[in-house]
Amino acid sequence: MRVQLAAQGVLGEGLPDWRVARAVLAGTAPYVPAAAPEPAPALLPATEHRRASASVRWALAVGEQALRACGRDSAGLATVFVSCGGDGAITHQICEALALPPHAVSPTRFHNSVHNAPAGYWSIAAHSHAPSTSLSGYHGAFAIGLLEAATQATVQARSVLLIAYDLPYPPPLHALWPVAQPFAASLLLDPPPATGAALHLELRAGAAKEGWPEALPAELRSNPAARALELFAAAARGGATRVELPYSGSSHLVVEVRP
Amino acid sequence: MAPLPITAIALASALGNGTGAATQAMRQGQSGLRRNDFLDSSLDTWIGRVPGLEDAPLGGGLAHFDCRSNRLALLGLRQDGFEAAVARAAARHGAQRVAVYIGTSSSGILEAELAFRQRDPATGALPATLRFSDTYNLYSVASFVQQRLGLHGPCCTVSAACASSAKAFAAAQRAIAAGLCDAAVVGGVETLCFTTLQGFAALELLSSRPCRPFDADRDGISIGEAAAFALLEKEAPGGETLALIGHGETADAFHMSTPHPQGLGAAQAMRDALQLAGLSPGDVDYLNLHGTGTRNNDAAENAAVCAVFGEQLTCSATKGWTGHTLGAAGAVEAVLTLLALRDGFLPGTANTRRTDPQFGIRLALETVPQPLRHTMSNSFGFGGSNCSLLFGRV
Numbered sequence: 001m002r003v004q005l006a007a008q009g010v011l012g013e014g015l016p017d018w019r020v021a022r023a024v025l026a027g028t029a030p031y032v033p034a035a036a037p038e039p040a041p042a043l044l045p046a047t048e049h050r051r052a053s054a055s056v057r058w059a060l061a062v063g064e065q066a067l068r069a070c071g072r073d074s075a076g077l078a079t080v081f082v083s084c085g086g087d088g089a090i091t092h093q094i095c096e097a098l099a100l101p102p103h104a105v106s107p108t109r110f111h112n113s114v115h116n117a118p119a120g121y122w123s124i125a126a127h128s129h130a131p132s133t134s135l136s137g138y139h140g141a142f143a144i145g146l147l148e149a150a151t152q153a154t155v156q157a158r159s160v161l162l163i164a165y166d167l168p169y170p171p172p173l174h175a176l177w178p179v180a181q182p183f184a185a186s187l188l189l190d191p192p193p194a195t196g197a198a199l200h201l202e203l204r205a206g207a208a209k210e211g212w213p214e215a216l217p218a219e220l221r222s223n224p225a226a227r228a229l230e231l232f233a234a235a236a237r238g239g240a241t242r243v244e245l246p247y248s249g250s251s252h253l254v255v256e257v258r259p
Numbered sequence: 260m261a262p263l264p265i266t267a268i269a270l271a272s273a274l275g276n277g278t279g280a281a282t283q284a285m286r287q288g289q290s291g292l293r294r295n296d297f298l299d300s301s302l303d304t305w306i307g308r309v310p311g312l313e314d315a316p317l318g319g320g321l322a323h324f325d326c327r328s329n330r331l332a333l334l335g336l337r338q339d340g341f342e343a344a345v346a347r348a349a350a351r352h353g354a355q356r357v358a359v360y361i362g363t364s365s366s367g368i369l370e371a372e373l374a375f376r377q378r379d380p381a382t383g384a385l386p387a388t389l390r391f392s393d394t395y396n397l398y399s400v401a402s403f404v405q406q407r408l409g410l411h412g413p414c415c416t417v418s419a420a421c422a423s424s425a426k427a428f429a430a431a432q433r434a435i436a437a438g439l440c441d442a443a444v445v446g447g448v449e450t451l452c453f454t455t456l457q458g459f460a461a462l463e464l465l466s467s468r469p470c471r472p473f474d475a476d477r478d479g480i481s482i483g484e485a486a487a488f489a490l491l492e493k494e495a496p497g498g499e500t501l502a503l504i505g506h507g508e509t510a511d512a513f514h515m516s517t518p519h520p521q522g523l524g525a526a527q528a529m530r531d532a533l534q535l536a537g538l539s540p541g542d543v544d545y546l547n548l549h550g551t552g553t554r555n556n557d558a559a560e561n562a563a564v565c566a567v568f569g570e571q572l573t574c575s576a577t578k579g580w581t582g583h584t585l586g587a588a589g590a591v592e593a594v595l596t597l598l599a600l601r602d603g604f605l606p607g608t609a610n611t612r613r614t615d616p617q618f619g620i621r622l623a624l625e626t627v628p629q630p631l632r633h634t635m636s637n638s639f640g641f642g643g644s645n646c647s648l649l650f651g652r653v
Contacts (some may be wrong), residue, residue: 001437003450086397086418093369094373098453110458111516111641114364115397120642123510129524131508132644133426136397136416144415147439148430155433172383173371176391203413203439205355248402250411251355 001201003150004194006159009065009070009186012220013057014038017065018232024215025229025236031215036182043125044075051108052121054182055167059118060125062184063163074126077159078152081134082118082145084175084224087112088169118163120228141166141224143245143253146187146231146245152199153168153189162187164225178218185228197235200256208244208252229254260535261430262502262587262653265496267344270594271305271335272485272581278339278598281580282289285595285626290580290609292469292481294403297451304465305579307483307582308451309334326367326394327450332404335448335486344490345408345444352441352494358413360431361401364586364640366416367394385397399531400448410438418586420507421549425445427507431491446488447590455482456584462516470552470583472576473561473622477552483582487590489597495653501597502653503558504633505538507531509593511643518639520554522563525549525637528645529567536649537652539631542569543649545605545629547596547636550576551583560637561618575623579609589638593648596636600650605629610617 007031010021025031037062044052052060059081067074090113094105109219114120116134123132125207131152137144141148142164147164165184169177190196213233220226227245243255273279273291284291292305299415305517317325317333336342349357375387393399401416415435417427424447431443459480466479491503509531511524533540546568549560556603557576564574577595584591601604607626614622633651 001439009398063643070607084396084398094454094458095371095518098372099375099378102455103453105454105457105461107458107461107516110454110461113454113458114420114641116554116640116644117515118421119419119510119644120515121514123643125513127512129509129512129527132419132521133430133508134419134642136418138396138398138402141398144413147413147488148415151430151437151439155436170518172378172385176386176389205411248405248414250565 001150001154002192003189003199004155004191004192004196005199005235006188006194006196007066007070009189011039011062012183013181018069021232022236024214025233026188027215048255053087053112054199055165056121057172057185058116058167058182059165060122062186063161065187066161066186075131077128078130078158079119079132080145080149080160080162082137082141082143082164083166084136084138085166085169086115088173092170092173101120123152132198139224140247142227145199147253148187153191154200156189159188159190165230166223166225179223181223183223183226185225198258202254203247203251204254205251208246212259260505262504262651263435265489265501266400266492266495266595267341267490268594268597269335269339269341269488271309271331271338272591272630273309274580276338278594282598282602285580285606286417290469297456299432300453300456302456302460303467305469305481306451309484310584323393323561326370326398327366327447329403331450331484331486332400333407334449336407341488348442348490348492349410349472354409354507355411356441357410357442358431358434359401359405359410360415360417360427360443360445361404362417362427362447362589363397363400364418364423365452365455366397366400367447368454369450370394372453381498389567402590402592404444408444410469418458419644420642421585421588421644422638422640422644423586423589424534425638425648426508426602428593429508429646430502430508435491435493442490442492444488445491446521447587447615448486449585450484451482458643460508460621462552465554469610469647470579471610472550472552472608473577473614473618476614476617477557479553480551481582483584485581485584485587485591487594489593499652501601502651503648504651505532505536505649508648509645511645513643514642518559521557521561524643524645525560525563525639526566528647532635532647532649543635545599545631545634546572546574547592548574548576549622549637549639550578552578565619570619572621573605573623574620575606575608581613596634600631600634603628632653
């Protein structure tokens, strides 16, 4: 299966956007640790910034970044959202409230707890009725999202925006899934023929070969969404290359990147 | 799209184990709902509980997956000869060519809810019984189903609220069309939990009586739990078979928990499914409504259905039989819609006495024999997530 990578977005600690990330991944600038900028998606009205959870703001901000980079509109664009852990902060708040009398849940928190909350806020803010799906995987979440987005682009012959995000859980859930750093990435995929790097995807048996970019902090690797950086490193370097991404316990996704 | 053969289906729900139990219950007018007796919940509501899950721990090599959600998934897989049908498909296509697409909205969240009651008073730590990847995480159920069936193809959890497992059918169809796999186990698994019971109570959407979809006096939902599966194959091994012939997915882009009042997104999902199948509205002869039983949801769906089909299409809502199984509802109702098609009957609308006189849709209240050619099932969820599935024969 082949799709074209029209644009991408990046949001993480020391990686505030694709421009900085590209320089780090291409080896032309050092990685400088720094807190991630507070995501302020332009799609959301200021009044919604407070109500929307952190994962919604991260997902929307990184999605917008890719669209800004190539001057595309969000309306009518199909979207695929993928996250391993979903919104741990909301799960924590709900489970804590359920454990204590009166065992009640806030209605807003409840509707924000669905895994497709970012997709819902995105479609409302973008006035988009286009198809959208929300997926979960474990350590292979990014590859699962990439394969679904590429499949949609291929079968339905339309552009698809993939948004992958994972934020660290608050304690005590953090001990269960010790992701150290927040990260979000977006990829705008076009069906061929189109401009941009060509991505050839193939699912293969067995574990993925390690390919974490040396320039990046090792602890970021525990964030499933950050696997996008292995693909982006290939795009930043410019030459044809091959990346193996973990998919599930028994398989991995091979991505051949051709500029 | 090319019609995609459906070569096996399976169901475990409040109507009993197996599709036969569900058909029999609907023919006899026996709803699966009961007064809320879920663990220590004291909410005044009715639920569609699957009996016995409390006493059926997973054993053997998959014991680490043990939680209510995966117990229910296993119960569903064991019905209707489904596991044997998957084994035959894996032998035909190769285990790496058979995918797993499971829809759920909560997976094993119940385990986290219970673990939060047992936090260490000194450190706040959770008990070691809560395991992230095997029980808590949304991917747990897809991973469990894949390992239980010994499959090695694409594997994915779709989680888009109450449209989750309907969307799993669409994703599986695309994967087969793209050549990623030759067959797919598609399903929905959702268990009762406190988040959804208390959450819908907080939204004032839980009925204190068995839910009455599309009734003039409807006043909310009854939550249920279920596991439902279908086996989709690129080619059927023999003869005429049931088939997925269309699907449509849209976003409402209106509100996080309230549908668009005229059901614009819902209507578009139905039209997209018809277009993909190359059918006209008049070609469809039964629609399984999303039909939750809330004032707003049913009114919006009535408007959407009338806009697409007029007032001639026979519809029913089956959540009065099973309860609203949330993330599993798409697969549960796909299976009920396929049973209606296969066995030639219209499922009735349990508990509903008088269709809202303001509605234009034609609602079947009783289960009656009726030969069918093309049937549709609607699923709509929070976040404005809409999905319509269209079934026929090939």
